[in-house]
Amino acid sequence: MKFKTILTLVAIALTLGAISIWVGQLSYSWLPPQASVESQLIDNLFSFLVTLGTFILLGVAGTVTYSVLFHRAGRYDLSDGPHIEGNVTLEVVWTAIPFLLVLWIAVYSYQTYIEMSIRGPMEMAHMPMASSIAPALAEPIDESVQPMTNIEVEAKQWAWVFRYPEKNITSTELHLPVDRRAHLVMRSPDVIHGFYIPAFRVKQDIIPQQNIDFEFTPIRTGKYRLRDSQYSGTYFAAMQADVVVESMADYEQWLAEARQKSPSPAFNQAASEYAAREQKSAKAGWATIVPASPPIVNYHP
Template sequence: MKVRLVLILGAVAVAIALISLWMGQAAYTWFPPQASAESILVDNLFSFLVTLGTFIFLGVVGTLTYSVLFQRAEKYDLSDGPHIEGNVKLEIIWTAIPFALVIWIAGYSYQIYDQMSILGPMEHSHRAMMAAADAAEMSDSQTSETERIQVLARQWAWVFRYGNGADAVSSTELHLPNNRRIKLVLHSEDVLHGLYIPAFRVKQDVIPGRDIDFEFTPIREGKYRLRDSEYSGTYFAAMQTDVVVQSPDDYQKWLADAAITAPVAAYNRAASEYAKRANATNWATVVPAAPPVVNYAN
């Protein structure tokens, strides 16, 4: 009887494991296409969590279902259940297993964040203090491997600046070369904003009064969406734009074409909507910043 019970429980565990693995693989289809190297890491972590969560969920629900169906008291049986004192072995098991799972999840998550070069608040502060020294020590070969783009967030528009001095190019649409390491230097003119690109699985708060470095690597050409993930005021929903990932040659051609284009005031949805209700007095709001003047406006 014991052998039969062990075989049944083993078969059930294998079935639950297979279903959990299938669910974990299905989790990859719940997101936009993987458009950055970081998205692969994030999706792997999410698939792992879905697999583990499904296994635990089915195990718990299966045990409860079996108990309800086959271990119920007889009808009209109002007697007390057996008096059972604490079981040290059982308590150690149900404490050790969750503890091991939490450590496993934490270790795997930290490994993913480390590979993505996610910076915490203290690291951002340290990075800001050491920026000048790092720039002085950085070789030309290292600089050429990373595309540096300045990102300015304001209520309610994104402005992207490429290069410095007379050759600088600005746009309201983020253009990126494919398979190149990207370093965004984020700055907010007013309040807290959040740079979020779902297809890249990356998000970074943009904090007023602080320049924040944020790096990732696009790996798939196409057009994606950038959104403000933080509530930054009345028109924050309008603070979104396209992210265009191009081949390195097309990216350089776009930069060259934009450099010879005269700057113009870009269309700004927030400013346009505010202008339509300029005479309204029933509610107050922050006046949007003036539409940005850029070389390329989407």
């Protein structure tokens, strides 16, 4: 009898495990394409957590469902269930196992974090003096190994402007060469914005009046979206830009082309929406901060 119980439990655990692993593998498809080194690391961690989470969810939900189906009181059964106040062994087990799991998840997350080598996560942004006290856990990768793409990012209400300091080019579209670490210096003149490219799985708030350093490595060519992730006021949702990751040759060619163009005003969603709204006689909304005029840049799509 006891052997049979154990066998049943093992069988259930194996089934749940198999389903969980399957869901864990499936979870990769819920995420955008893996367009950066960081995205692969994060997706592996996510898949691991989905596997674990599915197991726990199915375990709990399954137990509850079984109980509800098979431990129902009969219509006229007014008796009580067994008087079981607890079980110390069981309670110790279900305190210890979650604790160990948490440790496991924390260590795995920590390792992933280190591997992402997110540049000493912005001590400057947080407390200007903290850098001297606390060395960041994650060190930037050795910069001498690879040259970096240096770009200055300006986020303002509500436009993204990218400047390539070496060539003195400005653009409203972010172009990046593939397989080369990008180093951004981000600034905001007005409010907090969030630099977020889902396909790269990277995100960083831009605290106004500070230079925010940020790094990542795109590894897949294509066109992606950059979004403002920190609510920045009226036209927050419209504050998006395209990110183009291309081969080194294409990138060089784009730089050369952009250099030829003289600066002109780019299309700006917020500014044009605002202008349209102001022209209407019947005001539909409330007062808003006036969007910055469309940025004047060398290149805009």
